[in-house]
Amino acid sequence: MRLELQKITKQFPGVLANDRISISVDKGQVLGLLGENGAGKTTLMNILSGLYRPDSGKILIDGKERIFRDPAQAIDAGIGMVHQHFMLVPVFDVTESVVLGNEPTKGPLGSFDRATARAQVVELSKKHGLHVDPDAKIESLPVGVRQRVEILKALYRKSDILVLDEPSAVLTPQETEELFEIIRGLAKGGTSVIFITHKLNEVIAVADKITVLRRGAVAGETTPKKATAAKLAEMMVGREVQLTVSRSKSKVAEPILQVKGLNVLNDAGGLAVNSATFEVRSGEILAVAGVQGNGQTELVEALTGLRLVDSGTVVLEKKPLHAGSPREIAMAGVAHIPEDRNRDGMVKGMTIAENYILNTYHLPQYSKNGLLNRKAIAAATEQAVKDFDVRTPSINTDIASLSGGNQQKVIVAREFSRNVRLVIAAQPTRGLDVGSIEYIHRRIVEQRDAGAAVLIVSTELDEVLALGDRVAVMYEGRIVGILDAKEATRERVGLLMGGITK
Amino acid sequence: MTNKKKPVAAARAKTITTAPAKRSTPVGDGADAQQQLVASRVRAGLFALFTLLSLAITNGSAGVEGKFAFWVDKIGGTDVSFSVPVVLLWVAVTAGFGAMAALQFVRGASFRWRLAIGLISPFLVFALLARLLDGTTANLTVFFTSTLLYTVPVGIGALAGIVSERSGILNISVEGKLLFGAMIGSIASSITGIAIAGPIAGAIFGALVSLFFAWLGIRYKVDQIIAGTVINIGALGVTTFAYLRILQPYSEFNRPIGITPIQIPFLSDIPVLGPILFSLSPFFYIAVGLVLFFTYMIYRTRWGLRLRAAGEQPNAAGTVGIDVVKLRYRAMLIAGLLAGFAGSYISLSGTGGFGINTSAGQGFIALAAVIFGAWNPVYAFGAALIFGMTSAATTLLSGLGVTIPPQILLSMPYIVTIIVVAGLIGRVRAPASAGRPYDQG
Ligand SMILES: Nc1ncnc2c1ncn2[C@@H]1O[C@H](COP(=O)(O)OP(=O)(O)OP(=O)(O)O)[C@@H](O)[C@H]1O
Ligand SMILES: [Mg+2]
Numbered sequence: 057m058r059l060e061l062q063k064i065t066k067q068f069p070g071v072l073a074n075d076r077i078s079i080s081v082d083k084g085q086v087l088g089l090l091g092e093n094g095a096g097k098t099t100l101m102n103i104l105s106g107l108y109r110p111d112s113g114k115i116l117i118d119g120k121e122r123i124f125r126d127p128a129q130a131i132d133a134g135i136g137m138v139h140q141h142f143m144l145v146p147v148f149d150v151t152e153s154v155v156l157g158n159e160p161t162k163g164p165l166g167s168f169d170r171a172t173a174r175a176q177v178v179e180l181s182k183k184h185g186l187h188v189d190p191d192a193k194i195e196s197l198p199v200g201v202r203q204r205v206e207i208l209k210a211l212y213r214k215s216d217i218l219v220l221d222e223p224s225a226v227l228t229p230q231e232t233e234e235l236f237e238i239i240r241g242l243a244k245g246g247t248s249v250i251f252i253t254h255k256l257n258e259v260i261a262v263a264d265k266i267t268v269l270r271r272g273a274v275a276g277e278t279t280p281k282k283a284t285a286a287k288l289a290e291m292m293v294g295r296e297v298q299l300t301v302s303r304s305k306s307k308v309a310e311p312i313l314q315v316k317g318l319n320v321l322n323d324a325g326g327l328a329v330n331s332a333t334f335e336v337r338s339g340e341i342l343a344v345a346g347v348q349g350n351g352q353t354e355l356v357e358a359l360t361g362l363r364l365v366d367s368g369t370v371v372l373e374k375k376p377l378h379a380g381s382p383r384e385i386a387m388a389g390v391a392h393i394p395e396d397r398n399r400d401g402m403v404k405g406m407t408i409a410e411n412y413i414l415n416t417y418h419l420p421q422y423s424k425n426g427l428l429n430r431k432a433i434a435a436a437t438e439q440a441v442k443d444f445d446v447r448t449p450s451i452n453t454d455i456a457s458l459s460g461g462n463q464q465k466v467i468v469a470r471e472f473s474r475n476v477r478l479v480i481a482a483q484p485t486r487g488l489d490v491g492s493i494e495y496i497h498r499r500i501v502e503q504r505d506a507g508a509a510v511l512i513v514s515t516e517l518d519e520v521l522a523l524g525d526r527v528a529v530m531y532e533g534r535i536v537g538i539l540d541a542k543e544a545t546r547e548r549v550g551l552l553m554g555g556i557t558k
Numbered sequence: 559m560t561n562k563k564k565p566v567a568a569a570r571a572k573t574i575t576t577a578p579a580k581r582s583t584p585v586g587d588g589a590d591a592q593q594q595l596v597a598s599r600v601r602a603g604l605f606a607l608f609t610l611l612s613l614a615i616t617n618g619s620a621g622v623e624g625k626f627a628f629w630v631d632k633i634g635g636t637d638v639s640f641s642v643p644v645v646l647l648w649v650a651v652t653a654g655f656g657a658m659a660a661l662q663f664v665r666g667a668s669f670r671w672r673l674a675i676g677l678i679s680p681f682l683v684f685a686l687l688a689r690l691l692d693g694t695t696a697n698l699t700v701f702f703t704s705t706l707l708y709t710v711p712v713g714i715g716a717l718a719g720i721v722s723e724r725s726g727i728l729n730i731s732v733e734g735k736l737l738f739g740a741m742i743g744s745i746a747s748s749i750t751g752i753a754i755a756g757p758i759a760g761a762i763f764g765a766l767v768s769l770f771f772a773w774l775g776i777r778y779k780v781d782q783i784i785a786g787t788v789i790n791i792g793a794l795g796v797t798t799f800a801y802l803r804i805l806q807p808y809s810e811f812n813r814p815i816g817i818t819p820i821q822i823p824f825l826s827d828i829p830v831l832g833p834i835l836f837s838l839s840p841f842f843y844i845a846v847g848l849v850l851f852f853t854y855m856i857y858r859t860r861w862g863l864r865l866r867a868a869g870e871q872p873n874a875a876g877t878v879g880i881d882v883v884k885l886r887y888r889a890m891l892i893a894g895l896l897a898g899f900a901g902s903y904i905s906l907s908g909t910g911g912f913g914i915n916t917s918a919g920q921g922f923i924a925l926a927a928v929i930f931g932a933w934n935p936v937y938a939f940g941a942a943l944i945f946g947m948t949s950a951a952t953t954l955l956s957g958l959g960v961t962i963p964p965q966i967l968l969s970m971p972y973i974v975t976i977i978v979v980a981g982l983i984g985r986v987r988a989p990a991s992a993g994r995p996y997d998q999g
Contacts, residue, residue, distance in 0.1 A: 105877070107876075107877065126879065126881070127876060127877050127878065127879045128879030128880075128881075129879075131878065131879045132879075137877065139877060143871070143873050143874040143877045143878075144871065144874055145866070145867050145870045145871045145874050145875075146870065146871070146990070147866075147870055147987075147990075148866075148867070148870075152863060153874075156863060156864070156867055156874070156875065156880070157864075157875070157878030157879050157880050158878070159860045159863060161859070161860045165854070165855065165859050166859045166860045166861055167858055167860075168858060168859055168860050168862070168863055209878065213878075
């Protein structure tokens with residue numbers, strides 16, 4: 057089916073999220089949709105899937121105008137949506153999740169016909185090569201598999217138009233490659249696909265056509281053949297973007313963080329970090345590479361006091377920290393940019409200012425005798441918002457209403473607001489657009505140059521290679537190698553990430 | 559650092575080799591395993607404490623005889639009596655708690671403590687009863703029937719709580735609906751002179767109250783705890799006022815046609831068991847039927863699947879085209895019907911119709927049963943049975959003029975609930991979105 061969106065406009069209080077956006081996608085075509093954080097991509101897709109009503113504009117399917125009052129009508133029209141944040145019930149199993157909303161039933165009470173549902177799911181997953189266990193609980197599945205469940209949901213509803221909103225943000229490189237195979241297969245079968253991402257090489261790899269949004273409006277259209285990553289970045293941000301941060305040679309000095317024989321358990325009680333020993337010195341960035349789930353999460357949680365250390369020592373400038381509380385660790389000069397910013401980085405529903413003082417509110421400059429000093433907090437936040445170029449109507453805006461990139465800037469601003477000796481940044485640019493990535497990377501390098509030690513954990517090889525003065529690779533809970541930037545080639549790091557140490 | 563020698567080494571090796579590349583930490587599960595371990599230790603400790611306590615009671619019970627009687631054919635007919643040494647009962651209870659403490663300690667998180675508590679509670683209540691009776695004869699037929707009858711309003715009320723909370727609406731207004739159901743049921747039955755008009759009117763009125771509550775919570779996103787509290791307080795005020803101003807002066811409005819017990823053919827003739835199980839108020843059999851029906855509906859039907867989805871992740875339901883708002887209104891309608899029906903039982907089964915605050919907190923006990931029963935109708939009914947037993951024991955003791963304050967027993971449901979809710983002894987997993995308004999945008 058051919059889909060056309062004509063002059064879609066959507067106004068949120070204070071934000072014109074979509075400003076007369078027109079895009080189209082043909083049968084069997086893959087449209088790559090690019091745009092900065094907050095450019096309005098998700099809003100546009102939510103309008104397409106019936107979650108929001110546009111203020112004006114038309115949705116045409118095969119030339120006929122359609123109006124979607126709710127998601128059910130969009131689904132009936134053949135639109136399948138894989139949302140940026142998964143829409144799955146954690147306690148359901150795969151079969152239930154896939155068929156929810158269109159369940160096969162039998163009998164007068166509408167009994168759920170599990171056997172039929174399960175058979176349909178099995179058949180569908182075979183047909184499209186989407187391997188999932190139909191009986192597995194969603195909460196026990198890794199994100200890559202959850203994604204497949206989301207795609208199965210759309211296929212089960214016989215979607216002719218499949219929308220994938222940043223499907224690769226949380227996937228491993230292999231999972232992303234598998235996803236591309238699925239997308240290509242679907243397109244060949246006649247499904248139209250709209251693929252949203254921040255990763256420029258991904259659109260170039262998989263799209264037939266690329267549309268770029270900027271500040272709620274279409275900034276341009278192109279094809280992968282004509283486009284280069286640099287050109288796309290410029291179209292998105294409206295200026296030239298440095299895709300890799302430039303940095304001088306580091307002036308490495310004394311060790312700041314020393315980790316010896318660190319063992320950390322995962323939630324299941326298994327050994328997630330296995331006798332990790334390393335140090336990070338003043339003025340250097342140690343980048344930890346590795347496929348998601350090889351103990352990096354637990355390592356960071358242990359270093360920041362969010363997870364108990366099973367055994368081993370963590371020393372920050374001679375001060376033992378392995379038994380410290382998160383506050384003690386933070387006050388000792390550790391800045392933490394958490395992996396999951398929605399869960400560990402901010403409190404949604406609180407303002408930017410409140411989030412800004414989240415771990416310093418108890419200091420005398422912000423509170424006395426248990427009373428907050430609103431004036432001082434506002435002044436400090438105003439300054440931070442200016443320094444870090446946070447795009448927001450005001451510092452009293454709910455942080456939840458900011459775009460991902462701006463939320464991350466608030467977190468980075470907060471963490472860098474203290475005297476920083478060690479920066480621990482986990483997936484600092486996940487889900488961010490190229491402009492924000494450039495910005496955050498620059499800030500991190502600034503900290504290094506100011507003499508802090510920096511530990512970056514990332515599953516993005518590009519990020520690791522761009523930032524690391526040294527690169528450590530984690531595999532199955534062990535640090536299987538630490539390379540100097542010179543030796544750290546894509547190939548060597550890639551092999552180590554796969555556990556091949558030779 | 560010597561982790562290889564630790565007993566968990568095998569488990570560790572396993573978790574590490576099973577495709578770690580594909581493993582991720584499910585959101586919100588951080589430190590969960592640790593918490594569970596702590597909780598199971600706390601449970602083991604509690605059980606050990608109970609073992610010691612009951613050992614102490616065992617010591618103090620030497621020589622006390624527990625004297626009991628049963629009606630063989632019907633209440634007030636021929637009876638048989640027997641006696642057991644109270645010590646024996648307490649030895650059994652002590653052994654039970656001892657076994658629970660040991661098993662809990664050894665098996666950790668996999669020990670089915672909820673079931674164990676469910677099994678030992680009747681014995682505990684019974685042994686306490688025997689000890690408190692201190693030689694006075696107690697009729698167990700009366701004790702057991704009143705246990706089952708006390709269970710009715712709590713069990714159905716719990717069902718109301720489960721249906722609404724499974725849909726995502728935190729329903730603390732069960733108590734208020736019980737009260738309204740009781741009053742309206744009594745009035746309707748008195749005016750019409752038709753027995754069945756009482757429960758029907760009670761149910762309908764409960765539904766209206768429930769829809770009002772849902773409207774506040776869904777349409778205006780009023781905090782559901784506050785809205786529920788308002789309804790509970792309002793119900794007490796309104797019914798008390800109506801009682802004093804209308805039902806008392808014009809008592810013909812409060813003389814309902816009682817709903818009398820039924821004798822189930824053949825089964826009610828079974829000696830001893832017949833009078834206990836098969837000669838009860840029809841409300842009891844309806845309650846059991848409702849519990850089974852809703853268990854099936856919640857876990858086995860499309861309606862149930864959608865209900866649970868709406869209560870866990872309303873967005874997941876909404877984006878596949880399920881009308882979450884409508885679904886929640888319907889769930890509240892059902893919950894209201896159930897609670898109002900349960901309320902009518904209170905005024906229609908006894909004598910004397912409606913009185914001030916006749917529900918006497920049973921709606922709150924119902925919520926305790928919901929939590930203790932982990933939002934499962936059958937388990938919640940089991941919890942209601944245990945709570946019913948404590949009420950029956952209290953009634954029995956005060957009827958016999960036993961001097962030890964029966965409040966000790968009466969407060970048990972609340973104490974158990976506080977312990978469960980505090981998450982000290984284990985996690986109860988409420989529907990993830992219960993109490994949170996749904997916003998589609
Ligand atoms: N429900 C809402 N209420 C108010 N403002 C909103 C709402 N949803 C989005 N916005 C605002 O609309 C703008 C567009 O947001 P949208 O989520 O569509 O961006 P996006 O392009 O998907 O960004 P990202 O790449 O970060 O996902 C942002 O400024 C955002 O803050
Ligand atoms: Mg988005």
